[in-house]
Amino acid sequence: MDAPSPRLLSVSARIGADLKAQIADGTYPPGSALPSTRALAAELGVSRTTVTAAYDQLIAEGYLETRPGSRTRVAAGLRPEPAPAASPVPPQRLSAFGQRILAMPASREPAKPAIDFRTGDLSGDDFPALAWRRALNAVLMRRPARLGYGDPRGLPELRTALQAYLWRARGLRCGLDQIIVVNGSQQGIDLCARLLVDPGDRVVMEEPGYGAARRAFAAAGAAIVPVRVDAEGLRTGDLASAGHARLAYVTPSHQFPLGGVLPVARRQALLAWAEACGATIVEDDYDGEYRFDMKPVEALLSLDRAGRVIYVGTVSKTLSPQLRLGYLVVPQALGEAFAEAKRLADRQAPGLEQAALARLLTEGGYERHLRQARRRNGERRAALLAALAESFGARVRVEGAAAGLHLVAWFEGVPAEREAAMASAARAAGIGIYPVGPLYHGADTRPDRAGLVLGFASSAPDTIRTGIRRLAAALKAA
Numbered sequence: 001m002d003a004p005s006p007r008l009l010s011v012s013a014r015i016g017a018d019l020k021a022q023i024a025d026g027t028y029p030p031g032s033a034l035p036s037t038r039a040l041a042a043e044l045g046v047s048r049t050t051v052t053a054a055y056d057q058l059i060a061e062g063y064l065e066t067r068p069g070s071r072t073r074v075a076a077g078l079r080p081e082p083a084p085a086a087s088p089v090p091p092q093r094l095s096a097f098g099q100r101i102l103a104m105p106a107s108r109e110p111a112k113p114a115i116d117f118r119t120g121d122l123s124g125d126d127f128p129a130l131a132w133r134r135a136l137n138a139v140l141m142r143r144p145a146r147l148g149y150g151d152p153r154g155l156p157e158l159r160t161a162l163q164a165y166l167w168r169a170r171g172l173r174c175g176l177d178q179i180i181v182v183n184g185s186q187q188g189i190d191l192c193a194r195l196l197v198d199p200g201d202r203v204v205m206e207e208p209g210y211g212a213a214r215r216a217f218a219a220a221g222a223a224i225v226p227v228r229v230d231a232e233g234l235r236t237g238d239l240a241s242a243g244h245a246r247l248a249y250v251t252p253s254h255q256f257p258l259g260g261v262l263p264v265a266r267r268q269a270l271l272a273w274a275e276a277c278g279a280t281i282v283e284d285d286y287d288g289e290y291r292f293d294m295k296p297v298e299a300l301l302s303l304d305r306a307g308r309v310i311y312v313g314t315v316s317k318t319l320s321p322q323l324r325l326g327y328l329v330v331p332q333a334l335g336e337a338f339a340e341a342k343r344l345a346d347r348q349a350p351g352l353e354q355a356a357l358a359r360l361l362t363e364g365g366y367e368r369h370l371r372q373a374r375r376r377n378g379e380r381r382a383a384l385l386a387a388l389a390e391s392f393g394a395r396v397r398v399e400g401a402a403a404g405l406h407l408v409a410w411f412e413g414v415p416a417e418r419e420a421a422m423a424s425a426a427r428a429a430g431i432g433i434y435p436v437g438p439l440y441h442g443a444d445t446r447p448d449r450a451g452l453v454l455g456f457a458s459s460a461p462d463t464i465r466t467g468i469r470r471l472a473a474a475l476k477a478a
Contacts, residue, residue, distance in 0.1 A: 011046060011050050012050050012051075012053040012054045012057070013054070013057075015040075015044070015046075015050065015051060015054040016054040016057050016058055019034070019054065019058060019063070020058070020063060023063055023074055023078060028074050029074065030074050030075065030076050030077065030078045030079070031073055031074060031076050032073060032074050033071040033072070033073050034055075034064065034071065034072045034073065034074070036071060036072075037051040037052050037055060037072075055072055059072070062075055063075060063078065096199070096221070097219060097220070097221075100218065100219050100221065101219050104215055104218070104219070107215075110427075112432065113426075113427055113430045113431055113432040114430040114431075115430060115431050115432065115459065115463055115464075115466065115467035115470070116431075116432035116458065116459070117431070117432055117433050117434065117452075117453075117454040117455050117456065117459075117467065118432055118434060118455050118458070119257075119405065119406040119434065119453055119454075119455035120316070120317075120321060120455065121321070121455060121457065121458035122317070122320060122321065122405075122457050122458055123376075123457060123458050123459065123460070125460075126372075126373050126376060126457075127319065127320055128319070128360075128365065128369040131360060131365045131369065132319075132356060132360070135355075135356035135357075135359040135360050135365070136352060136356045138359060139352055139355040139356050139359065140352070149347050149348060150348050150351055151339075151348065152180075152339045152340070152342040152343035152347060152348050153176075153177065153179065153180050153181065153335075153339050153342070154179065154180065154181025154327070154348070154349060154354055155181070155351060155354040155355055155358060156176070157355065157358040157362075158181060158354045158355070158357055158358035158361075159176045159179040159181065160176060160358075161357075161358045161361035161362045162179055162181075162313075162327055162361065163175075163176060163179060164361075164362075165361050165366070165367075166299075166313070166329070169289065169296065169367075170285070170288065170296070170298060170299045170301075170302070170313075171298035171299060171302040172299055172301055172302055172311065172329065173302075174301075174329045175332065177332070177335045178329050178330055178331070178332060178335055179327055179328070179329055180327065180328040180330060180335075180338045180339060180342055181325070181326075181327050181348075181349045181354060182326045182327060182328060182342065182349060183324040183325070183326070183346065183349055184314060184316055184321070184324045184325065184326045185284060185286060185312050185313070185314040185316065185326040186212055186216070186326075187326065187345070188312045188314075188326050188327070188328045189212070189213050189216050189217075189249075189282065189284070189312060190216045191328070191338060191341050191342065191345070192247070192280075192282050192310055192312075192328075193216045193217045193219070193220040193222070194220060194341060195334070195337055195338065195341055196246065196247055196280055197217060197220045197221065197222045197246055197247060198220075198221065198246075199220070199221025199222075200221060200222075200223060201221070201222055201223065201245075201246035201247070202222070202223045202225050202242065202243055202244065202245040202246060203217045203222040203223065203224055203225065203245060203246060203247045203248070203249065204225045204227050204239065204242050204245045204247070204248035204249070204279075205217070205224050205225065205226055205227070205248075205249050205441065206226075206227065206229050206233075206234055206249070206250060206251065206255060206256075207226035207227055207228045207229060207440060207441055207442075207445050208229070208257060208258065208436060208439035208440045208441075208445075208446065209226075209229075209249070209251070209256060209257075209439060209441075210249075210251065210256045210257075210284065210286075210439070211438060211439055213249050213282075213284065214249075214441065217247075217249065222246075222247075224441055225242045225243065225245060226440075226441040226442060226445060227239060227242055228445060229255050229258055229260055230260065231258075231260050231399075232260050232261065232262060232263055232266060233250075233251075233252055233255045233260035233261060233262035233263075233266065234250055234252070234255070234262060234266065234270065236266045236269040236270050236273065237269075239269075239270070239273045240273075244277055245277065245279050246279060246280070247279055247280045247281070247282060248270070248273075248274065248279055248280075248281050248282070249281075249282045249284065250262070250270070250281060250282070250283060250284070250300070251283075251284045251285075251286065252267060252270075252283060252299075252300045253285050253288035253296070253297050253299065253300075253403075254286075254287055254288060254290075254400075254403045254404040255400070256284075256286065256404075256439075257400065257406065257408055257436060257439055257453045258399055258400050258408055259399060259400015259401065259402065259403065259404060259407065259408065260400070261297060261402075261403070262300070264303075267300050267303055268303065270300070271300075271303060271304060271305075271306070271308060271309075274306075274308040274309075275306045275308055279308070280308055280309075280310060281300065281304075281308055281309045281310070282309075282310050282312060283299060283300045283301055283309050283310065283311050283312065284312045285299055285311060285312060285313050286312075286314060286316075286317060287317040287403070287404045287405055288403075289317070289318055289370055289374070290317070290374060290377060290403055290404050290405055291402070291403040292374075292378050292381060292402065292403065293402055293403075299311060301329060307331035307332065307333060308331070309331075310328060310329070310330050310331070310334070311328065311329040312326065312327075312328055313326060313327050313328075313329075314326035314327075315357065317405060317457075318366075318369070318370055318373060319357075319366075319369070323353055323357075324349070324350075324353075325349060325350075325353055325354070325357060377405060377456070377457050379461055380456040380457065380459065380460075380461055380464060381401060381407075381456055382461075383456075383461035383462075383464045383465055384407065384454065384456045384464050384468065385398065385401060385407075386465075387464060387465045387467075387468035387469070388409060388468060390468075391468050391469055391471070391472035392409075392411075392472060394412070395411060395412055395413070396409050396410065396411055396412070397409075397410045397412060398410075405455055405456065405457040406453055406454060406455040406456065406457075407453075407454055407456075408436055408451055408452070408453055408454070409451065409452045409454055410447070410449055410450070410451045411449060411450040411451070411452075412449060413449070414449060414450040415448060415449065415450065416437060416446060416447070416448050416449060416450055416451075418450050419435035419436070419437050419450045419451070419452070420435065421478065422435070422450060422452070422475055422478070423435055423452075425474045425475060425477070425478035426471050426474050426475070428474065429470050429471070429473070429474035430470070431467050431470050431471050431474065433452050433454065433471065434452060434453045434454075434455075435450070435451065435452060435453075436451035436452065436453050437451070439453070
């Protein structure tokens with residue numbers, strides 16, 4: 001054979017060096033198969049001869065081995081080598097926004113235990129897989145002539161379907177241009193923080209309240225003003241002491257985490273406060289569809305006559321948090337600003353999922369699924385309440401169980417500082433429980449007793465009963 005050209009040798013040598021590095025760092029462990037020369041050549045955009053030359057050189061050096069009828073593999077006796085120490089890199093300058101985020105407590109997700117009472121998770125068995133697949137297939141078969149970016153507000157057919165659904169289910173009337181489809185409610189909250197809050201602005205938050213929302217506003221530079229809640233939600237009588245605030249974030253239909261429902265008189269007081277001080281109210285209706293004793297209550301936005309409320313909705317608690325689909329209803333005057341901010345953030349929410357959700361909404365599949373999910377979660381809730389009563393009796397007081405997908409269990413006579421030890425003992429027994437303490441802005445505002453936020457939407461009733469029995473045993477042993 002003719003000797004390969006210098007150019008061919010240089011490309012082949014670079015391929016060989018890259019493969020050596022991947023073998024050394026364990027990307028290709030001993031005995032693992034390498035891509036075929038044809039496949040790797042196509043991936044790299046070089047000739048098969050070039051890749052073959054690289055493989056032959058590594059075989060000659062003992063890095064690779066071949067057998068008749070088998071793919072080329074990494075030699076079985078090789079050991080991965082530690083990567084050389086990286087040279088020090090000068091620190092990168094973060095913006096003030098980045099520094100605020102870095103200063104927040106890390107929110108890494110630990111490995112999930114065998115039985116997990118985490119809030120926000122849903123049971124995979126509840127997802128309407130057949131209906132969703134039919135909707136996706138129908139959307140895919142439309143095969144548009146042109147694929148391009150869409151309206152940052154969302155697909156017109158989804159916004160039309162949401163407009164009708166919100167009127168039926170939540171008593172809301174709104175224009176299509178007021179609806180902004182977002183990647184989950186968290187993006188909606190983040191857009192509110194970016195567009196409405198300047199560093200130093202005062203933002204009223206429920207105490208205790210939703211931690212991810214608090215972090216979003218704090219990252220924007222807000223001065224968080226905690227206002228306590230009671231059995232009826234936000235104590236609006238305390239707003240006068242909050243000073244001149246730019247925004248208030250509330251969960252009026254099912255306060256997170258304590259579960260209070262804001263009565264009409266307090267809703268009117270909250271709206272009057274916002275109008276008097278020129279504040280915006282962000283209404284997070286994260287699981288307002290789940291009420292087990294009556295129909296869902298109407299949204300705060302349905303009472304707003306001054307354009308002060310931004311409504312945040314999501315399908316994360318009804319279909320799946322993995323879909324990353326939520327929506328905002330914003331005042332008419334803010335529609336253009338939110339649409340442009342959404343365009344800058346990520347152009348638009350995923351089109352296929354939007355179209356499939358629109359089809360479910362218009363054909364009634366979404367509400368049929370919601371009725372089934374409400375029934376199943378009612379059974380899970382009943383199992384959790386019964387299990388807590390059986391295992392703990394009067395030692396546990398339950399709060400916020402009339403609606404939603406979680407409740408708070410207060411342990412009478414157990415001091416608040418025991419929460420972390422309780423969670424640790426439970427995790428050692430394969431049970432995931434989550435203290436209420438981190439949901440308070442300040443330690444001085446929380447009760448001096450241990451409390452757990454227990455989500456029940458992701459487990460079967462039998463699993464819930466088993467989990468609570470194991471929890472009781474673990475806490476007794478600890």
